[in-house]
Amino acid sequence: MKRFVCFVMILLCVFGIAGSVSAQSGAEQLRSETAVSADGNCTVTISATVSFDEAVAEPVFPIPADATDVTLNGTAVHPASAGRTALVNLKSVTGGLVGTHSVVITYRLENVVTAQKEGPMLLTLPILSGFAYPISTLSVTVTLPGSITAQPDFTSGYYQNHTEQLLEVSV
Numbered sequence: 584m585k586r587f588v589c590f591v592m593i594l595l596c597v598f599g600i601a602g603s604v605s606a607q608s609g610a611e612q613l614r615s616e617t618a619v620s621a622d623g624n625c626t627v628t629i630s631a632t633v634s635f636d637e638a639v640a641e642p643v644f645p646i647p648a649d650a651t652d653v654t655l656n657g658t659a660v661h662p663a664s665a666g667r668t669a670l671v672n673l674k675s676v677t678g679g680l681v682g683t684h685s686v687v688i689t690y691r692l693e694n695v696v697t698a699q700k701e702g703p704m705l706l707t708l709p710i711l712s713g714f715a716y717p718i719s720t721l722s723v724t725v726t727l728p729g730s731i732t733a734q735p736d737f738t739s740g741y742y743q744n745h746t747e748q749l750l751e752v753s754v
Contacts, residue, residue, distance in 0.1 A: 623696035650690035
Protein backbone atom coordinates (compact mmCIF):
# COMPACT_ATOMS: atom_id res chain seq x y z
CA MET A 584 0.00 0.00 0.00
CA LYS A 585 2.92 2.33 0.72
CA ARG A 586 4.05 1.98 -2.87
CA PHE A 587 0.58 2.67 -4.14
CA VAL A 588 0.32 5.85 -2.11
CA CYS A 589 3.73 7.04 -3.27
CA PHE A 590 2.62 6.90 -6.82
CA VAL A 591 -0.70 8.54 -6.10
CA MET A 592 1.32 11.48 -5.05
CA ILE A 593 3.12 11.50 -8.37
CA LEU A 594 -0.23 12.11 -9.93
CA LEU A 595 -0.86 15.09 -7.74
CA CYS A 596 2.29 16.72 -9.02
CA VAL A 597 1.00 16.69 -12.55
CA PHE A 598 -1.77 19.13 -11.67
CA GLY A 599 0.48 22.11 -10.87
CA ILE A 600 -1.24 24.71 -13.00
CA ALA A 601 -2.17 28.01 -11.40
CA GLY A 602 -2.40 31.59 -12.49
CA SER A 603 -3.96 34.83 -11.41
CA VAL A 604 -7.32 35.85 -12.74
CA SER A 605 -8.60 39.39 -12.68
CA ALA A 606 -11.56 40.19 -14.90
CA GLN A 607 -10.37 37.91 -17.65
CA SER A 608 -11.39 34.56 -19.01
CA GLY A 609 -10.43 31.66 -16.78
CA ALA A 610 -11.41 29.37 -13.96
CA GLU A 611 -11.99 31.19 -10.69
CA GLN A 612 -12.10 27.91 -8.87
CA LEU A 613 -11.36 24.37 -9.98
CA ARG A 614 -11.64 21.18 -7.91
CA SER A 615 -10.55 17.75 -9.06
CA GLU A 616 -11.68 14.83 -6.89
CA THR A 617 -10.40 11.36 -7.77
CA ALA A 618 -11.55 8.16 -6.10
CA VAL A 619 -9.22 5.21 -6.79
CA SER A 620 -10.77 1.76 -6.38
CA ALA A 621 -9.02 -1.40 -5.23
CA ASP A 622 -9.03 -2.75 -8.79
CA GLY A 623 -6.79 0.10 -10.02
CA ASN A 624 -9.50 2.12 -11.76
CA CYS A 625 -10.72 5.55 -10.73
CA THR A 626 -13.56 8.03 -11.05
CA VAL A 627 -12.70 11.70 -11.51
CA THR A 628 -15.04 14.61 -10.79
CA ILE A 629 -13.99 18.09 -11.88
CA SER A 630 -16.00 21.03 -10.58
CA ALA A 631 -15.19 24.46 -11.95
CA THR A 632 -16.48 27.99 -12.02
CA VAL A 633 -15.39 29.35 -15.38
CA SER A 634 -15.69 32.92 -16.58
CA PHE A 635 -15.46 34.29 -20.08
CA ASP A 636 -14.91 38.01 -20.67
CA GLU A 637 -15.73 37.60 -24.36
CA ALA A 638 -17.96 35.23 -26.27
CA VAL A 639 -16.28 31.87 -26.96
CA ALA A 640 -18.15 29.94 -29.66
CA GLU A 641 -16.81 26.49 -28.71
CA PRO A 642 -15.27 26.53 -25.21
CA VAL A 643 -13.65 23.19 -24.36
CA PHE A 644 -12.17 21.47 -21.33
CA PRO A 645 -9.42 18.86 -21.85
CA ILE A 646 -9.58 15.43 -20.23
CA PRO A 647 -7.44 12.29 -20.76
CA ALA A 648 -7.97 10.66 -24.16
CA ASP A 649 -8.75 7.28 -22.55
CA ALA A 650 -11.51 8.63 -20.30
CA THR A 651 -14.81 6.73 -20.41
CA ASP A 652 -18.34 7.38 -19.11
CA VAL A 653 -17.90 11.14 -19.56
CA THR A 654 -20.65 13.46 -18.31
CA LEU A 655 -21.05 17.24 -18.34
CA ASN A 656 -23.35 18.56 -15.62
CA GLY A 657 -24.91 15.10 -15.35
CA THR A 658 -25.51 14.53 -19.07
CA ALA A 659 -23.51 11.96 -21.03
CA VAL A 660 -21.23 13.55 -23.65
CA HIS A 661 -18.83 12.32 -26.31
CA PRO A 662 -15.60 14.35 -26.18
CA ALA A 663 -13.76 15.16 -29.40
CA SER A 664 -10.43 13.43 -29.84
CA ALA A 665 -7.39 15.72 -29.78
CA GLY A 666 -4.30 13.49 -29.73
CA ARG A 667 -3.36 12.62 -26.14
CA THR A 668 -6.41 14.42 -24.78
CA ALA A 669 -10.12 14.58 -25.42
CA LEU A 670 -12.05 17.84 -25.45
CA VAL A 671 -15.37 18.24 -23.64
CA ASN A 672 -17.36 20.96 -25.40
CA LEU A 673 -18.81 23.34 -22.79
CA LYS A 674 -21.14 25.18 -25.16
CA SER A 675 -24.25 23.41 -23.81
CA VAL A 676 -23.47 25.01 -20.43
CA THR A 677 -22.04 28.39 -21.47
CA GLY A 678 -24.12 28.97 -24.57
CA GLY A 679 -21.02 30.63 -25.98
CA LEU A 680 -21.90 33.67 -23.87
CA VAL A 681 -19.89 36.07 -21.72
CA GLY A 682 -20.25 35.42 -17.99
CA THR A 683 -19.64 32.95 -15.19
CA HIS A 684 -20.72 29.34 -15.52
CA SER A 685 -20.62 26.27 -13.25
CA VAL A 686 -19.27 23.12 -14.84
CA VAL A 687 -19.09 19.57 -13.46
CA ILE A 688 -17.32 16.95 -15.55
CA THR A 689 -17.06 13.31 -14.47
CA TYR A 690 -15.22 10.43 -16.12
CA ARG A 691 -13.59 7.06 -15.43
CA LEU A 692 -10.00 6.00 -16.02
CA GLU A 693 -8.96 2.36 -16.05
CA ASN A 694 -5.71 0.79 -14.87
CA VAL A 695 -4.19 3.89 -13.26
CA VAL A 696 -2.25 1.71 -10.79
CA THR A 697 0.61 -0.43 -12.08
CA ALA A 698 3.19 -2.65 -10.44
CA GLN A 699 6.88 -2.02 -11.09
CA LYS A 700 9.68 -4.56 -11.17
CA GLU A 701 11.40 -2.65 -8.37
CA GLY A 702 10.03 -0.13 -5.91
CA PRO A 703 6.52 0.87 -4.97
CA MET A 704 3.30 0.71 -6.99
CA LEU A 705 2.88 3.53 -9.47
CA LEU A 706 -0.26 5.63 -9.68
CA THR A 707 -0.45 7.74 -12.80
CA LEU A 708 -3.32 10.21 -12.99
CA PRO A 709 -3.20 12.79 -15.76
CA ILE A 710 -4.80 15.85 -14.24
CA LEU A 711 -5.57 19.14 -15.92
CA SER A 712 -3.31 19.20 -18.90
CA GLY A 713 -3.99 21.72 -21.65
CA PHE A 714 -6.70 23.95 -20.15
CA ALA A 715 -6.36 27.16 -22.21
CA TYR A 716 -7.21 29.63 -19.43
CA PRO A 717 -5.62 30.66 -16.12
CA ILE A 718 -6.88 29.08 -12.90
CA SER A 719 -6.93 31.21 -9.75
CA THR A 720 -7.59 28.40 -7.26
CA LEU A 721 -6.88 24.72 -7.83
CA SER A 722 -7.69 21.90 -5.43
CA VAL A 723 -6.89 18.25 -6.12
CA THR A 724 -8.06 15.41 -3.88
CA VAL A 725 -7.18 11.74 -4.37
CA THR A 726 -8.96 9.15 -2.24
CA LEU A 727 -7.29 5.75 -2.01
CA PRO A 728 -8.94 2.41 -1.23
CA GLY A 729 -6.72 1.77 1.80
CA SER A 730 -4.76 3.50 4.52
CA ILE A 731 -1.55 5.44 3.99
CA THR A 732 1.34 4.09 6.02
CA ALA A 733 4.06 6.56 4.97
CA GLN A 734 4.49 9.99 3.42
CA PRO A 735 4.17 9.57 -0.37
CA ASP A 736 6.75 10.87 -2.85
CA PHE A 737 5.70 13.34 -5.55
CA THR A 738 6.99 14.02 -9.01
CA SER A 739 5.92 16.82 -11.32
CA GLY A 740 7.02 17.88 -14.75
CA TYR A 741 5.67 21.38 -14.09
CA TYR A 742 7.13 22.21 -10.65
CA GLN A 743 10.18 20.00 -10.73
CA ASN A 744 12.22 21.06 -7.70
CA HIS A 745 9.75 22.26 -5.09
CA THR A 746 6.65 20.14 -5.51
CA GLU A 747 6.57 19.07 -1.86
CA GLN A 748 6.25 22.71 -0.77
CA LEU A 749 3.14 23.21 -2.90
CA LEU A 750 1.18 20.21 -1.64
CA GLU A 751 -0.68 19.48 1.53
CA VAL A 752 -1.19 15.81 2.40
CA SER A 753 -3.90 14.92 4.87
CA VAL A 754 -5.01 11.49 6.02
